[in-house]
Amino acid sequence: MTDLFPASDFDDWAETYDASVAIDQFPFHGYPDVLAQIVTLAAPRPGLSVLDLGAGTGNLAVLFARAGCDVWCTDFSEPMLAKARRKLPAAHFALHDLRAPLPAEFERPFDRIVSAYVFHHFVLEEKIRILSSLATHHLSPEGRIVIGDVVFPDAAGRERVREEAGEAWDEEFYWLADESLAALKEAGIRAEYRQVSVCAGIFHITGEA
Ligand SMILES: C[S@@+](CC[C@H](N)C(=O)[O-])C[C@H]1O[C@@H](n2cnc3c(N)ncnc32)[C@H](O)[C@@H]1O
Known part of the structure; x- marks a missing residue:
């Protein structure tokens, strides 16, 4: 495919x-x-282990490193990770495709799993499959997952932004909060959602429902 x-x-x-x-x-x-509110919802404190999926150049991970967390980053682009490594000399890194099982050195529970602007590259079923697997296998008992991304409240909200964006619009698998919350619930995942801008929002997952 x-x-x-x-x-x-x-x-x-x-x-x-x-x-x-x-x-x-x-x-x-x-x-x-979006990044600031992911951090607020994740409530970091020194010593917490934080996995940032699709860390890119490290902009989100840096905020957790500043809060004293033990930061773990994945991304499938080596040039992106090279930029992140420079910002985060003490973090752990893996070149990894999020759709595959985590690499051996990342096979451990995390106190927080976070991600920004990554999951919209996957169809809804794949998003749910990945989140379900992370919640079941990689979250510590009091852990939480916080995902910020391009999200619209519903299809009408997406159409409004599509019209305004004109040439800047790219067709990707942007989340719709209403259908996504229903799908997460159906999959047994307990999640809350907040809209941050007209085109971005955050899912806060506290485990299995
Ligand atoms: C829009 S950037 C977001 C980067 C960073 N999280 C941020 O908020 O600035 C998307 C990132 O996701 C990574 N990415 C996209 N698909 C991926 C996949 N299947 N597995 C791992 N990383 C992926 C890209 O390489 C890129 O670094």
Whole structure:
């Protein structure tokens, strides 16, 4: 099957990625707020282990490192990870495709699993499959998963932003909060949701329902 979003797309983007997220428009409208609210919901404290999936250039992981957490990062793009390594000299890294089981050195429970702007590369069924597996196999007993991404409250919200974005719109598997919350519940995952900007929101997963 063709990979719609191969690692090579992100390899080419690594050099300019941090400039892209600094532009406050779709799809990164509200980016700093999304990262800040992921941190707030994750409630970090020194010593907590935090796994950042699709860490990219490390912008989210850096916030957890500053809070004294033990930070673990994955991404399937080596140029993205190279940027993150420079920002996070003490973190653990793995070149890893999120759709595959975690590598051996990451086979352990984490106090927090976080991710920003990654899961919209997967169809809803795949999102749920990955989150379900993480909640079951990789979360410590009081652990939580916090996922920020391009999310619309519903299909009407997506259409409004699609029209406004015009040429800037890319067709990807953006979350719709209403159908996603129903699918998470159906899969036995306890989740809450908050909208952060017109095109971004955060799912807060506290385990199995
Ligand atoms: C839009 S960037 C987000 C980076 C970072 N999390 C942030 O918030 O700035 C998406 C990242 O997800 C990574 N990614 C996309 N699909 C992936 C996959 N299947 N497995 C692992 N990483 C993936 C890309 O390489 C890229 O670094």
